[in-house]
Amino acid sequence: MLEELALKLEDRKMIKVKILFTIIFMSLIVLPLYAEDLSKAYKAFDSGDYPTAIEEFKIFAEQGSTDAQYMLGKIYEYHGGPDFIKAMKWYKLAAEQGDKYAQFSLGYLYEKGNGVSQNYEEAIKWYQKSAEQEDELA
Numbered sequence: 104m105l106e107e108l109a110l111k112l113e114d115r116k117m118i119k120v121k122i123l124f125t126i127i128f129m130s131l132i133v134l135p136l137y138a139e140d141l142s143k144a145y146k147a148f149d150s151g152d153y154p155t156a157i158e159e160f161k162i163f164a165e166q167g168s169t170d171a172q173y174m175l176g177k178i179y180e181y182h183g184g185p186d187f188i189k190a191m192k193w194y195k196l197a198a199e200q201g202d203k204y205a206q207f208s209l210g211y212l213y214e215k216g217n218g219v220s221q222n223y224e225e226a227i228k229w230y231q232k233s234a235e236q237e238d239e240l241a
Contacts, residue, residue, distance in 0.1 A: 141171065148174065153182045164193060172197035173205045180208070180217075187218025198229060203236035 144159030157178055163171035176194035179186045191212055197205030210229030213222045 141168075144171065144174065148178065151182075153178055157183070164196070167200070169197040169200045169202040169205065172200075173202050173208070176205060176208055180212075185217075187212060191218040198232070201236070203233045206230075206233035206236070 140159065141163060144156050144163070147153070147155035147159055157175065160171040160174050160178070164175050172193045176190045176192075176197065179193065180190035183189065191209070194205045194209045194212065198209045206229045210226045210233065212218050213229065214226035215221065219225075
C-alpha cells in the first residue's frame with residue numbers, strides 16, 4: 104500500500120515536471136514571435152508611420168498587451184488627430200491592468216478634460232496609482 108502511494112506521488116511529480124517543461128518550451132517559441140511582431144509596430148512608430156503602427160499594435164492590444172494598448176493611446180493622443188476618445192479607450196484598458204504609464208496618461212486626460220469631462224478626483228486617483236508604482240512623472 105505504501106509502495107502504491109509512493110508511485111502515485113511519483114506520477115504526480117512527473118506530471119508537474121512535464122507541465123512545467125511544456126510551459127517553458129512554449130514560452131521559448133511564443134515570446135520571440137510576440138517580441139518580433141511588436142518590434143514591427145515600434146519601428147513603424149519610430150519612423151512616423153502611424154497607420155502601420157496602429158495596425159500592428161492593435162493586434163496585440165486586442166489580446167490584452169498593456170504595452171500595445173498604451174502605445175495606441177499615445178498614438179491617438181499625440182499623432183492621430185488627436186483622437187482623445189480612442190486614446191482614453193486604450194489608456195484605460197492598459198491602466199486597469201496596472202500599466203503605470205497608462206495610469207499617468209489617463210490621469211492627465213481627466214485633469215485636462217481631453218476625451219472626457221474634466222474630473223480632478225479621477226485624475227488624482229490615476230496619478231496616485233501611477234505614483235504607487237514609482238512612475239517618475241507622477
